[in-house]
Amino acid sequence: MTTELAPHLDIACRHAKMGWTNSSIPRLDICVGQVSIAAPCLYRSMVCFILQGSKRVAINKSLLSYDSAEYLISALDLPLIGQIWAADDGQPYVAVSLDLDPAVLTEVVAAMPPVRENDLQDVGIAINPMTAPLRETLLRLLALLDTPDDIPVLAPMVERELMYRLLQGPQGRLLRQIAHPDGALNRVRRAVGWIRDNYKARLRVEALCDASGMSRASLHRHFLAITGVSPLRYQKQLRLQEARHLLLAGGRNASDAGFAVGYESASQFSREYQRQFGAPPARDVRQIKHVIASGAAA
Template sequence: MKEQLREMRRLAARAQNWRTETGIPRVAMVQGAVPAHALAAVYEPMVNLILQGRKSITVGERTLDYDPATYFVMSIDLPAVGTVHPADTGEPYLAVALTLDPGIVGMLLADIPAPPGGSTYDSGFSVASVTPELLDAWVRMLRLMEHPADIAALAPAYEREILYRVLQGPHGWMLRDIATPDTALARVSLAIHWIRHNFAEPVRVESLADMAAMSVSVFHRHFKAVTALSPLQYQKRIRLLHARALLVAGGKNATSVAFGVGYESATQFSREYARFFGLPPARDAVLRRNATRGE
């Protein structure tokens, strides 16, 4: 696997310190010391592969670490905080990611037999050991950056192979569940979608449970298993992330932003913002704004 990683590092070396598009649909890469404050975000469903260095990602109270010996799978939209580290030998952090498209996963599932026993439902994110077969598919995908005329014809096949290799792995059930109607994960995702698009509205867990066609106790248990957060904690993280985006954009003070994202108390907003991001709203916004400008 060393030769595969070496080639992938060469191919991805053009990546920048932020999400860098490759020209291949749904495939992106990143390199370097990404500031910690820039890695607090709502992460979309994806397969993320570290090529160099390592990364820690925290969702709720769960923190997972992964490196070039492992890959990360996230099957649902989750507010998370990431931290990246260079390799022990000093080379910068380097990673590639494939954003998951449930439609493509669904078409692939129609062509392969379902495993016995059904879903081993556990969480909405996890880490697994990388395999030579998975790396091989990734190498061929990244080679397309050097042959852009081949992307339209070959990228869909390589994407299917990457997904197939993940489906064959210990967390393949995550991909199955996001593309299969009426699984617990699919039903919880309906509630998550509502929270993400109505984050400023009061949340009634009873209404979310009805949306997911579950009892309140079952819904709460599944939601916590998938996201490592309660529904109210999930909403709070979404509100804070939206608030940060508004503050960095400028034009509004912390109080107006607090009320705009659904807080009833500016003091509570400032306290929870500082706890999550490590700095009070105004100071954090200035820091991130300057980092974006390269100052």
């Protein structure tokens, strides 16, 4: 943690518990963690600021690492493998995330000078250096947790300033795409929403084309460019992550979990599970529970 973020950390820790806390500021969450395990997670459309510790995110074959010197922007729901790390002195990982509101981004973009740019072709997740204006704006947003009566009036104003600072940064182009309803990013976001709502069903490309408003060729090209995977691979990742959650919750064997998320073959489920997580379902779950138990005991 940098000394510049010490006030941010103090406020966040006073208003959060171990695990995940939904704060009193709309769409602002605080995460506090100690145990470091590689676990599946679905990144929402959000911006994340680490206040203490660090995190590694694996998206397909890419590994992204960031800490309090950087911030992460995810432009759409992406299934990833995330791993948190405590600080060097053993203090827990602490981060705050704010879900991106397309309506707020649209309002801020409309007030800024127009920018001419080509359609988005980049993966919808990025890490950038933290800046002094961002730190100052984030602190004023977090400080409202200490004065909850001010939140309804002041939080929207500070959020708009935060979006303005982000739009001025390296990922302004990515964020402007969220505010553009007919751009490739939002079309892919609609396709992602369809897959998320129907991940147990057989993937129907025609339905994805209808949901996104794109042709088959355009859908495949933009979906791969923005998410890093094909629609079919995206659906498989969602299925496997949900199956892993079901197995960790207990009460199901591997075959039951596979059938519950849409697999028709237990052997195919086990093969794809091992390919995704590096171990067969039963062994993977035992390893995770052992790490969690060891961390809790410590």
